[in-house]
Amino acid sequence: MRAVVLREFGAPEVLRPEEVPEPERTPGWVTVRLKASALNWHDVLVRRGHYSSPLPHVPGADGAGIRADTGEEVVIVPSLWWGEDESSPAPGWEILGDHRPGTCAELVRVPVECVAPRPPGYSWEQAAALPLVGLTTYRALFTRAGLREGESLLVLGAGGGIATTAVAFAAGMGACAFVTSSSEDKIDRARELGASGGVCYTDPDWAARVKALSPGGLGFDVVLDSVGTWQDALRALRPGGRLVVLGASAAEQAPIDVRGFYFGQYSLLGTTMGGPRDFTGLLRLLDTRSIAPPVIDRVFPLDDAAAAHRYLEQGSGFGKVVLRHD
Structure with a gap:
């Protein structure tokens, strides 16, 4: 063969x-x-x-x-x-x-x-x-983070398979999704998938800028981080929000303000690709919601x-x- x-x-x-x-x-x-x-x-x-x-x-x-x-x-x-x-x-x-x-x-x-x-x-x-991006994204957003209809989601990076899948899943679930990207063109294309908007992470103050776009400007319920920029990701979360980490493409070490973390009541959730039961949940999601392929x-x-x-x-x-x- x-x-x-x-x-x-x-x-x-x-x-x-x-x-x-x-x-x-x-x-x-x-x-x-x-x-x-x-x-x-x-x-x-x-x-x-x-x-x-x-x-x-x-x-x-x-x-x-x-x-x-x-x-x-x-x-x-x-x-x-x-x-x-x-x-x-x-x-x-x-x-x-x-x-x-x-x-x-x-x-x-x-x-x-x-x-x-x-x-x-x-x-x-x-x-x-x-399979891989769908299973990984499903586990990250739903099995681990428990994303619900009406909540807000920030996806770091707009162009990769995980990011595009996360935006499609969130839109299909009735969650409000925003993205970060290196280009306005990718942000516009994320809007076509259902994202509400986004900012370029080339701006040193991107975390504050994207937080201002969140509901009430309070921060996001969930941030999906596949790059490893925890400090900035936490700045974009609302108090009590969930940071879901599934990659380290930009950084493998992530110093954080410990006192600020526990006073912020944040949850830090690590995740990988899931297993067969997660895939069953993914197929059920595709059957019951209108989600772009x-x-x-x-x-x-x-x-x-x-x-x-x-x-x-x-x-x-x-x-x-x-x-x-x-």
Whole structure:
């Protein structure tokens, strides 16, 4: 079968298309013939060696295609062995494509509980783009933060898959969403998804500016931070608000004013991609609310995975980068 293979860690050029053996049959696992896969920043970190993936390796967490044994149209749930504890993953939890062959291939083999029906009306590209960002965003906003209809949400960064998905989820739930971004163009595009507005984080005083846009100027009920700027994020929260952290793309250390934190009655919530039960909740949300499908920024052929990674790393896109497998 055709696959994108990583034989060394490094720049996008280390990703090369090759012919590799088809996955072996394993009891309790199913094979999916993939129609499309989607990239995440997580895949960049895998390529760079941050997760010590075995070499040679086929990366990729997200995908959608045809289940080989039943002919069903499915999406891949890339959360393996989450466990029974809803509050956190089990010690053996891993993300598909970290240590096991992933979705940048014509075929992928996953545990039977890690496939779910393709959402009605979704293209193959949209279906492939949903699982990781959809599952991560659903857990962050609803399982962890408990975002409710009528509340306010600030999403740090407007262009990535998590950000665009969070705005769509909030709008569909009847929450009021705002964003930060590096450009007015991305803020305008976030408005098209349902955001009420936003500010450019290039302004040194962006936290005060965006707080002034919140209901009553009191701050936001929830701030979703995938970049690691806790100090500024806390400044944008209302007293008693919830800061949900799911990334550290800009900073891995975050000093905070401890006294101000506890006097502000803030909640600090860490989160990751969720498990199968979160995905069930996500599909229920899509069934019961009017929520726009994932935004697709650009589609590349599978063999052009290196070019897709280069484009993703530029950070200039808006929405998801997808590989087509046809």
